[in-house]
Amino acid sequence: MRAPKIPKPTVRRLAIYYRCLNKLKENGIEKTSSKEMADLLGIKASQVRKDLSYFGEFGKRGVGYNVDKLSFKLKEILGLKKNWNVAIVGAGNLGYAIANYSGLEKNGFKVVTAFDNDEKKIGNMIVPGVKIERIQDIEKIIKTYNVEIAVLSVPVNAAQEVVDILLEAGIKGILNFTPTSLSVPENISVEDVDFVISLKSLTFEIASAENEL
Amino acid sequence: MRAPKIPKPTVRRLAIYYRCLNKLKENGIEKTSSKEMADLLGIKASQVRKDLSYFGEFGKRGVGYNVDKLSFKLKEILGLKKNWNVAIVGAGNLGYAIANYSGLEKNGFKVVTAFDNDEKKIGNMIVPGVKIERIQDIEKIIKTYNVEIAVLSVPVNAAQEVVDILLEAGIKGILNFTPTSLSVPENISVEDVDFVISLKSLTFEIASAENEL
Numbered sequence: 001m002r003a004p005k006i007p008k009p010t011v012r013r014l015a016i017y018y019r020c021l022n023k024l025k026e027n028g029i030e031k032t033s034s035k036e037m038a039d040l041l042g043i044k045a046s047q048v049r050k051d052l053s054y055f056g057e058f059g060k061r062g063v064g065y066n067v068d069k070l071s072f073k074l075k076e077i078l079g080l081k082k083n084w085n086v087a088i089v090g091a092g093n094l095g096y097a098i099a100n101y102s103g104l105e106k107n108g109f110k111v112v113t114a115f116d117n118d119e120k121k122i123g124n125m126i127v128p129g130v131k132i133e134r135i136q137d138i139e140k141i142i143k144t145y146n147v148e149i150a151v152l153s154v155p156v157n158a159a160q161e162v163v164d165i166l167l168e169a170g171i172k173g174i175l176n177f178t179p180t181s182l183s184v185p186e187n188i189s190v191e192d193v194d195f196v197i198s199l200k201s202l203t204f205e206i207a208s209a210e211n212e213l
Numbered sequence: 214m215r216a217p218k219i220p221k222p223t224v225r226r227l228a229i230y231y232r233c234l235n236k237l238k239e240n241g242i243e244k245t246s247s248k249e250m251a252d253l254l255g256i257k258a259s260q261v262r263k264d265l266s267y268f269g270e271f272g273k274r275g276v277g278y279n280v281d282k283l284s285f286k287l288k289e290i291l292g293l294k295k296n297w298n299v300a301i302v303g304a305g306n307l308g309y310a311i312a313n314y315s316g317l318e319k320n321g322f323k324v325v326t327a328f329d330n331d332e333k334k335i336g337n338m339i340v341p342g343v344k345i346e347r348i349q350d351i352e353k354i355i356k357t358y359n360v361e362i363a364v365l366s367v368p369v370n371a372a373q374e375v376v377d378i379l380l381e382a383g384i385k386g387i388l389n390f391t392p393t394s395l396s397v398p399e400n401i402s403v404e405d406v407d408f409v410i411s412l413k414s415l416t417f418e419i420a421s422a423e424n425e426l
Contacts, residue, residue, distance in 0.1 A: 006421075008414065009222065015413035019392065041394045078413045079420025093310035100306050103392055103409045149415060172422075173415040175408060179232065179316055181254045189418035191411040195388060196316045198404040200228035200291045201221065202362060202386040205402035207292025209385075
């Protein structure tokens, strides 16, 4: 993967600040501070300031941030001024759940196509109006629909093979739900969402806390 | 949240090393090195060595690691020498998909109960043999089944209210699939799995790469 100038944890926090700012906006709040955001998120104010400092000066000392302006700036930084077309690759329980998650469309991610290799599923709707297509048709359909992001929810043993097809089709980013490290060229972005790893991170913390008693 | 001595990204990588070592073991490989593991995972060997160094000396310079021993040690560190009872809280599409994910049981996580507030779902099986129960019965059932970990997949507006019930019931860790920052006492562990945040991290990278062209 291409080495980004901004650390990944910072980028994730920017997305969390953006969510937080939108919530403040919904509540009619126009001004905020690193302290207020940090308190809402359970982190340190210095962390908020450091993360935002990568992109120049946003707030005024003692005055804080204009919610609207900072939110707009983060929207731009995160690449969210446009909507993104998404393909669900692997229409099992997980692929179906993700495709139907209300948060996607609300955040500018539109599921425009889905793929599976199970002939019984082909032609079924994954979300209203979006048919499940054959894996063999990935390249044609990805190009037709101008899909830039693929959600990978296939069985782990098929993961790399399917990724190679997606790369061939010109996909730019992969949200990887399979429990494996994908091999992709430097200019392709991958985000791993592995909740078994998250569960193990949880058991580490619980076990450590118990050992401290 | 309690401040852990080990940085969170390190803990996540330990879980990934553990997965990697088990794969090597399956392939009959008995010795490995930080270089080999790093290459398999697309990271730097120095990162692997640094992460492992938190827990003392594992490998011998020039000899590398014994796969079996390191895997066993990581299993212990990650709290995986025992199985963990898990409750699915919120039996919608996502809760159902997680409950039925084959990777859970394989990794020592057993779904023993599930909860929802939709009367139509109560009594249905979320996985074979595991019934969906009423939210009101959380406290009783969590204690009966000795559940330590809850997977939170309820709608976001119900999240904190349900978490407060879970805390009352004595849950120790929460895998949070809702797009919000939960408020919990210091001794309770929370892992956020927010794939909309991951998608935004992806669009940041894609947009940054395009701006560089």
